[in-house]
Amino acid sequence: MKSNPGLSGRVSALVLCAAGLLAGSNAHSADGDFYDGETITVYIGRGPGSGTDLAIRAFIQHWREHIPGRPTMVVRNIPGGGGTRVWNFGYELADSDGYSLLFSPFSGTAEILGLPGLRADFSQMPLIGGLKSPNMVYVRSDAVATPEALLTVQDLKYGGQNPAHHYDILGRMALDMLGVNYAYITGFPGANDVFNAVRRGEIDMQTAGLTLYRFSIEEPMVSTGQALALWHNPQVDRDGNVLPEPAASGIPSFVEVYERLKGEPPSGEMFEIYKWLQPTINTFGHAAFLPPDSPEEAVQVLRESFVATTDDEVYRTAEGQMFGVQMPLIEHTEGTRVIREMTNPPENVRALLERYAR
DSSP states (O other), X not given: OOOOHHHHHHHHHHHHHHHHHHHOOOOOOTTOTTTTTOEEEEEESSOTTSHHHHHHHHHHHHHGGGSTTOOEEEEEEOOOGGGHHHHHHHHXXXXXXXXXXXXXXXXXXXXXXXXXXXXXXXXXSOEEEEEOOOEEEEEETTTOSSGGGGGTOOSEEEEOSOTTOHHHHHHHHHHHHHTOXXXXXXXXXXXXXXXXXXXXXXXXXXXXXXXXXXXXXXIIIITTTSEEEEEEOOEEOTTOOEEOOGGGTTSOBHHHHHHHHXXXXXXXXXXXXXXXXXXXXXXXXXXXXXXXXXXXXXXXXHHHHHHHHHTOHHHHHHHHHHHSOOOOEEOHHHHHHHHHHHTSOOHHHHHHHHHHHO
16 A cells, blocks of 8 residues: 555654653743642543544643643543533532643533533633634535535435534534535544544545544545545634635635535525634634632643643644644633623524534
């Protein structure tokens, strides 16, 4: 089998990154009293080796370099429960000493609707920061050879993780706005499981984070002609203006595809809701929280060092080499504002999410 130098390089970089994280360091800083010589346990709500797990481990390796005292950071995976188990653990059981940190995909839909299973109260948990995970939709080319074929295809199989997942909701909304005939197949444990089902031909299409797409999907599927990159979910600013996602270079936005297929821009109530969801439930890819009542010193140190990590050119270069994309920062003040918005959404937004998520 022909080797892939680009993929091999990214894998090698990832192995080195993981090795550096596990190795840790005993180096201390004179002004790092709180974390000097300490260990921070980072809980991730996805399984080892998942796209989320790899992206967060890569971030953590560089994050510790910006925390005064350079503490050791170890990872514990808590998968399951549709991603809610890790948040419930952080809210109810994790130690509030500043040495337990939750860093995982954030479920805005569960927060808005108060879905069963989610008991965490995020208003009581200090938000450290977040990373936006831009996402996109792709399809097997033997099911849809061109975007135009979406309008005539029958029984397209769209796979997802669970009805409340924002990737699944945004994908289904887009297909419904286009009038595509499709079946929604859910219940996959994670995005990588959905991707493997696409590879096996069990389902036809998926909404995937760009980290997973660039690292695992683009070269073996799209570059070989086995799949077609359809669109990315664009950015929308607070005034409702639709903006392209720089990280999705080479992939058209949903708005562009809609105009191509329908001959006019999307409009109407569902599109207005789609736009409202972009800077809210589609904002957080990965969010870092501390348990309730954590020390203020820990909150401040971790917030400052989180921002410093996203400004670290070494981290950004490594991230780009591994995943082919850089996840934008969500600073804690902006993230907290978004969370407040999600607790009081417009009624038509809540009604639509209830229809999709239940």
